[in-house]
Amino acid sequence: MISLFDTAAGEVVPLELRDPGKISIYVCGPTVYGPPHIGHGRHALVYDVLRRFLVWKGLDVSFVSNITDIDDKIIDRAKAEGRDWHDIATKCERVWWRSMELLNVDKPDHIPHATDYVEPMVGLIAELIDAEKAYVTSDGVYLRVAEVPDYGLLANQNLDDLVEGGGDRTVVGEEKENPADFALWKFTKPGEPSWGSPWGEGRPGWHTECVVMSLDLLGEGFDLHTGGLDLTFPHHENERAQAVADGKRFARHWMHHGFVEMEGEKMSKSLGNVTNLLDLAESYDPRAYRLLVLQSHYRSPMEVTDTSLSNAQAAMARLDAFARRFASTSQSADAAAMAEFDAAMSRDLDTSGAVDLMFRKVREANTSLDRGDQNEAAVAAATALEIARVVGLVLRSSAGEVPDEIAELVRDRTAARASKDWARADEIRDRLTAAGWMVEDGPEGPVARPVA
RNA sequence: GCGCAGAUGCCCGAGCGGCCUAAGGGAGCGGCCUGCAAAGCCGUGAUUCACGGGUUCAAAUCCCGUUCUGCGCUCCA
Numbered sequence: 001m002i003s004l005f006d007t008a009a010g011e012v013v014p015l016e017l018r019d020p021g022k023i024s025i026y027v028c029g030p031t032v033y034g035p036p037h038i039g040h041g042r043h044a045l046v047y048d049v050l051r052r053f054l055v056w057k058g059l060d061v062s063f064v065s066n067i068t069d070i071d072d073k074i075i076d077r078a079k080a081e082g083r084d085w086h087d088i089a090t091k092c093e094r095v096w097w098r099s100m101e102l103l104n105v106d107k108p109d110h111i112p113h114a115t116d117y118v119e120p121m122v123g124l125i126a127e128l129i130d131a132e133k134a135y136v137t138s139d140g141v142y143l144r145v146a147e148v149p150d151y152g153l154l155a156n157q158n159l160d161d162l163v164e165g166g167g168d169r170t171v172v173g174e175e176k177e178n179p180a181d182f183a184l185w186k187f188t189k190p191g192e193p194s195w196g197s198p199w200g201e202g203r204p205g206w207h208t209e210c211v212v213m214s215l216d217l218l219g220e221g222f223d224l225h226t227g228g229l230d231l232t233f234p235h236h237e238n239e240r241a242q243a244v245a246d247g248k249r250f251a252r253h254w255m256h257h258g259f260v261e262m263e264g265e266k267m268s269k270s271l272g273n274v275t276n277l278l279d280l281a282e283s284y285d286p287r288a289y290r291l292l293v294l295q296s297h298y299r300s301p302m303e304v305t306d307t308s309l310s311n312a313q314a315a316m317a318r319l320d321a322f323a324r325r326f327a328s329t330s331q332s333a334d335a336a337a338m339a340e341f342d343a344a345m346s347r348d349l350d351t352s353g354a355v356d357l358m359f360r361k362v363r364e365a366n367t368s369l370d371r372g373d374q375n376e377a378a379v380a381a382a383t384a385l386e387i388a389r390v391v392g393l394v395l396r397s398s399a400g401e402v403p404d405e406i407a408e409l410v411r412d413r414t415a416a417r418a419s420k421d422w423a424r425a426d427e428i429r430d431r432l433t434a435a436g437w438m439v440e441d442g443p444e445g446p447v448a449r450p451v452a
Numbered sequence: 453g454c455g456c457a458g459a460u461g462c463c464c465g466a467g468c469g470g471c472c473u474a475a476g477g478g479a480g481c482g483g484c485c486u487g488c489a490a491a492g493c494c495g496u497g498a499u500u501c502a503c504g505g506g507u508u509c510a511a512a513u514c515c516c517g518u519u520c521u522g523c524g525c526u527c528c529a
Contacts, residue, residue: 030529043529072527155525161454162525182526206527228529229457235527257529258457261522295477296465301458301522308464311478318477321491352466356476366492370485422487429489440490447491 002054002346004224005299007154007232007254012348015253017223022060024218025051026251027108028210028227028235031068032092033077036099036277038289038304039260043228045293046257046349048105049391053345056390064217065108066210067093070115070203075192085193099277102286104392110217114209118195120216121208124246125184126198133245134184136199137175141185146178148241154254155233162233182206182238206238215248225251232256257298262305280309287393288312294351294391319388322362323395324447325369326385331378333386337361341387351391358387399449406437410448413439 006013017023027047030040047065054061069089078085100107125141128134134143145151145159152158163180183205188194194201214222227236236254243250262275280289292312296302337357344353361384368377388395402410413428432439438451 028529031527037529039529041529046529155455157455157525180526229523230528232456233524233526238526259523259529291477292464299457300465303464305464307478311464314479315477318491325491350466352476356466359476363493367494370493417487420487426488438490441486442491 002057003348004253004255005348007236007256009253010156013253015223018219018221018252021058022062023054023224024062024222025064025224025226026210026214026218026222027063027065028225028231029065029067029108029111030096031071031073032089032096033071033073034092035095037275038277038280039228040096041099041103041277041280041289042260042293042302043257044100044105045103045290045392046298047226048103049294049351050349051106052390052392053349057342062110062218063108064110064112064214066112066114066213067096068114068207068209069093070193095278099281102277102281103290104287104394112209112213112217114204114213117209117212117216118204120212121204122185122195122197124208124212124242127246128184128242129199131245131247135177138187139175140183140187140202140205141199142176142181143184143238143241143245144177145180145182145241148245150244151180151241152233152237154237154240157233182234182241184208184242206242207235208242210239211242211246211248211250214251215243221249221252223251224253224255226255226257229256229258258301260304261301262303284309285313285316288316290391290393291315291355294355294393297352298349319362319393320396322366322381323385323397324399324449326365326378326381327397329378329381329385331375331382333383334361334379337383338386341390354387354391358384361387399447402448406432406435406448409435410439410446414446417441 001014003012003014005011015023025047027043030036036044047063051061051063067089070085074085074089077083078088081088097107125134128143129136129141132144133147134141136142152162155162159180163178185197185199185202185208186205187200187202192203194203214225225236225239232254236256240250280286288309289312292304292308293302295312341354341357344350344357347353361380365377365380365384368374368380385395409428409432413425413432416422416424416428429439432448433451436451437448439446439448
């Protein structure tokens with residue numbers, strides 16, 4: 001069974017599933033108010049890899065990830081730019097899915113939208129008020145945090161410390177009974193998007209949508225709730241608080257991933273505009289970013305720089321060359337090695353160990369083939385290829401279409417080489433290079449491929 | 453102030469009490485292969501894991517302190 005660091009437990013624990021053989025996962029999705037950055041990219045990649053691994057393990061995976069399409073940040077931007085909030089959310093969501101496609105992140109099984117769930121949210125809030133777990137003020141509805149058992153579980157702090165902290169913060173909602181109480185519903189000002197409720201026109205407060213949607217699609221006591229480290233508190237703490245206050249069993253396990261670091265200003269400058277995922281994909285092979293994410297542990301801070309991206313890209317070139325070399329391999333993977341892969345991934349998602357194993361198999365395959373041991377090479381290659389496949393790294397085993405004029409040049413060069421006219425052969429290679437093509441003389445003749 | 457992560461070779465990054473004179477990737481250098489390349493392979497690279505104490509037969513790994521970095525403490529993945 002797979003073990004993960006459970007934020008609520010504070011340690012690595014075996015995942016105990018609600019229904020054996022099935023796993024239900026709720027990944028806190030994006031609030032669509034701007035273009036996704038490399039941090040969102042790591043987020044998406046980490047859980048995509050987890051999901052692929054679980055599917056490979058043979059589990060029946062239900063993977064839900066929401067789109068928060070109504071939120072203060074969206075409204076703020078709409079106001080600032082004089083645009084319709086809905087237009088911003090729709091466009092940003094399109095950019096999000098485009099980015100996910102570039103990163104080869106599979107679409108979730110369900111993609112609930114906050115605005116489609118306003119009614120059930122109002123229902124939940126009504127229940128909380130009836131149970132006297134929430135109260136109405138002049139600007140909204142608030143949850144009585146003190147009524148929630150274990151409030152601060154995820155933050156790993158008690159209520160007093162939480163209230164005490166952050167001295168100069170401005171407390172939202174002046175009529176709150178406790179400064180730590182948080183908004184479930186906010187009454188809107190004219191011109192702002194709003195929905196009807198028994199307490200007045202307004203919009204949802206603190207991510208009530210995640211509570212309602214996860215319980216609706218995955219049911220009580222679903223297996224895993226995930227997100228970025230920054231979401232631990234208050235976002236997830238408050239989701240849990242609402243569910244618990246409503247008497248519901250919420251997520252069994254909580255998983256949070258670490259941040260992307262860029263050394264502040266200096267880094268963002270040297271990275272240029274690459275912090276945005278679409279721009280990253282313009283400047284680098286997006287697969288390089290997946291590899292980079294895989295090479296670090298999901299809970300560790302990850303340094304993203306031009307150098308680290310270039311390194312990963314060079315490593316991808318090596319993997320592609322490997323895939324080309326073993327394109328015709330039809331062996332199956334080595335069971336012992338795959339068991340090792342399984343063990344690594346099951347140990348708090350040790351993707352770095354998995355990638356380590358993959359590269360060792362790549363070398364083993366190359367070495368065996370150089371030695372002339374076809375079969376051993378094929379098995380090692382199949383193993384590396386299988387690992388790459390499971391973690392979502394798509395290797396390019398062919399150079400793709402070779403244009404006629406390039407093929408022509410390659411033929412001319414082969415002829416020149418046959419007559420040992422090295423000067424002419426090199427001259428033709430220079431012309432190929434100038435045209436952006438590389439020619440490799442392998443055992444089965446020359447192969448042309450585009451320069452990366 | 454409180455809480456949570458970190459600090460490992462030129463860069464990224466694993467390891468979390470003995471198998472560590474520290475994985476893997478990238479870069480460098482030397483070599484093999486090649487007409488020359490490319491690809492591939494081999495070799496080389498921290499006797500040391502921010503710093504100072506301590507525990508232990510044994511510490512990169514545990515404890516205490518210090519320094520630095522990131523994050524959270526009510527709407528940031």
